[in-house]
Amino acid sequence: MFxxxxxxxxxxxxxxxxxxxxxxxxxxxxxxxxxxxxxxxxREQVIKLAELFDADQEELLKLWLADKxxxxxxxxxxxxxxxxxxxxxxxxxxxxx
Amino acid sequence: MFxxxxxxxxxxxxxxxxxxxxxxxxxxxxxxxxxxxxxxxxREQVIKLAELFDADQEELLKLWLADKxxxxxxxxxxxxxxxxxxxxxxxxxxxxx
DNA sequence: TGTATTTTTGTCTAAAATTGTCAAGTCAAA
DNA sequence: TTTGACTTGACAATTTTAGACAAAAATACA
Numbered sequence: 001m002f003x004x005x006x007x008x009x010x011x012x013x014x015x016x017x018x019x020x021x022x023x024x025x026x027x028x029x030x031x032x033x034x035x036x037x038x039x040x041x042x043r044e045q046v047i048k049l050a051e052l053f054d055a056d057q058e059e060l061l062k063l064w065l066a067d068k069x070x071x072x073x074x075x076x077x078x079x080x081x082x083x084x085x086x087x088x089x090x091x092x093x094x095x096x097x
Numbered sequence: 098m099f100x101x102x103x104x105x106x107x108x109x110x111x112x113x114x115x116x117x118x119x120x121x122x123x124x125x126x127x128x129x130x131x132x133x134x135x136x137x138x139x140r141e142q143v144i145k146l147a148e149l150f151d152a153d154q155e156e157l158l159k160l161w162l163a164d165k166x167x168x169x170x171x172x173x174x175x176x177x178x179x180x181x182x183x184x185x186x187x188x189x190x191x192x193x194x
Numbered sequence: 195t196g197t198a199t200t201t202t203t204g205t206c207t208a209a210a211a212t213t214g215t216c217a218a219g220t221c222a223a224a
Numbered sequence: 225t226t227t228g229a230c231t232t233g234a235c236a237a238t239t240t241t242a243g244a245c246a247a248a249a250a251t252a253c254a
Contacts, residue, residue, distance in 0.1 A: 001186060017230065030214055032231060039213075061173065066182040068169050072162060078155070079187050083180050085163040089098060090176050114201065127243055129202060136242075 001070070002046075002063040003037035009053040010035070024048050040067065098167070099143075099160040100134035106150040107132070121145050137165065 010020055021031035024045060033039040041049070046064045050057035073079040107117055118128035121142060130136040138146070143161045147154040170176035 001182070016228090018228090027213095027215060028229095029216080029231075032229095036231080038232090042213085058175070062175065062179050062182060065169055065173060065179045066186070069166050069179060069183045070186060072165050072169070073183065074187070074190075076158070076162060078159065080184060082159050082162045082166060083184055085098070085159060086166045086170065087177060087180050089163070089167060090171070093171075113199090115199090124243055124245080125200090126202075126204095126245080129200095133202080135203090139242085 002041070002060070002067045003035055005060065005063050006049055006053070007035050009049075009055055013053055020049075020052065023052055037067075040064075099138070099157070099164045100132055102157065102160055103146055103150070104132050106146075106152055110150055117146075117149065120149055134164075137161075 010017070017031055017035065018028055021028045024031065026045070030039065034041045034045070041064065043061075043064075046060055047057060049055070050060045069083075073082050076082065107114070114128055114132065115125055118125045121128065123142070127136065131138045131142070138161065140158070140161075143157055144154060146152070147157045166180075170179050173179065
């Protein structure tokens with residue numbers, strides 16, 4: 001999700017991985033892995049990428065978080081139930097405010 | 098979520114933390130932290146707890162996973178959108194099967 | 195009250211997980 | 225076949241976490 005998105009953004013901007021990683025001051029190979037979903041970017045890096053690509057930061061962060069959540073729930077077959085529990089507990093929390 | 102649940106189960110069984118941690122072969126203090134939500138249990142420990150308390154293993158694992166997901170999405174205010182993204186990507190995946 | 199027991203907290207270390215680096219690899223285009 | 229972009233795997237560095245221990249706080253209860 002996040003991975004495909006940043007690749008798409010990069011290609012749209014006609015930038016090379018080398019250029020992106022230079023700007024973000026990270027190793028070429030590391031950026032490559034992030035773009036392929038082998039590695040998870042740090043929050044800070046996500047923000048920098050959004051800036052660099054003139055993309056919606058919120059949107060990109062959502063994809064990034066979605067990846068992390070997916071990693072947790074994908075191991076189970078009733079993933080949706082887990083998501084529902086979380087959704088409800090968020091509602092609870094907001095009520096409490 | 099998970100924390101309150103295991104506390105409730107333990108109290109219902111009229112067991113002391115000391116007794117539970119002895120059976121699970123873990124430090125007293127560590128179990129205390131898990132029961133208070135300061136620490137996250139390992140999957141294996143969740144399973145043992147379910148057995149010890151005669152509780153539904155699946156159900157307990159769901160709560161445990163829900164906690165982990167909650168930790169990730171709670172940092173953002175549009176958490177539900179993130180959950181929706183994940184839910185959809187799970188649907189996608191199941192289609193692909 | 196005072197004493198015993200249970201629970202909680204803080205801190206430290208070892209282990210595990212993650213991140214980043216480097217060198218060598220593939221592949222496509224020129 | 226050389227060049228540049230991308231990819232991969234193995235390793236080192238760093239960060240995070242689990243668990244151990246001691247001591248404090250809370251609770252029970254004679």
